[in-house]
Amino acid sequence: MNIQFDKRDPIYLQVIRYFKQEIAVAHLKPGQEIPSRRELANQLSINPNTAQKAYKEMETIGLIYTEGNMPSKITENTALLKNIRTELIDEATNNFITAITPIKVPLEEIVDLVKKKYLENENDKEDTND
Structure with missing residues (x-):
């Protein structure tokens, strides 16, 4: 993952925008597993709480889903x-x-x-x- 963070927007919103862009260009596919919150925080060198906030927001808007203790996945809602x-x-x-x-x-x-x-x-x- 390669995100160039800017200072204008909160990092968690930039993470969400990145996921949306990756979905829009089909780099992330419906049902595809995504890194855990901890893995994402490590990959992007961000605070784990920031990754958690981004994932929580993406779940709220239906962009990703998590079933039980399984890895989070991209929505299949076409x-x-x-x-x-x-x-x-x-x-x-x-x-x-x-x-x-x-x-x-x-x-x-x-x-x-x-x-x-x-x-x-x-x-x-x-x-x-x-």
Whole structure:
């Protein structure tokens, strides 16, 4: 696991966002076991209480489930899993719109810039994968 923590959001929320992103890109599959809370804390060098808080929140929203003393697993609720990707896209879009609106950039210019940056980013990824 490779999470780059920022100082803006609580770490447990960043852990949840990471799991959502991994689900959205199918790196984590429905029913797949995930590390124990203690293992996660060790892997990410975070406080075990923080890992516990992230898991508790993910269980509350139905992202993961734990049966008895078995390892926690990713939900198999297909409707919830489909909504995760939409939620992440909406969150990113809303953040972008909030940041760009005060600059009063015309929509066509925004679309062109987003396309250009997106394609540059894709090309950069391809270059590093070669």
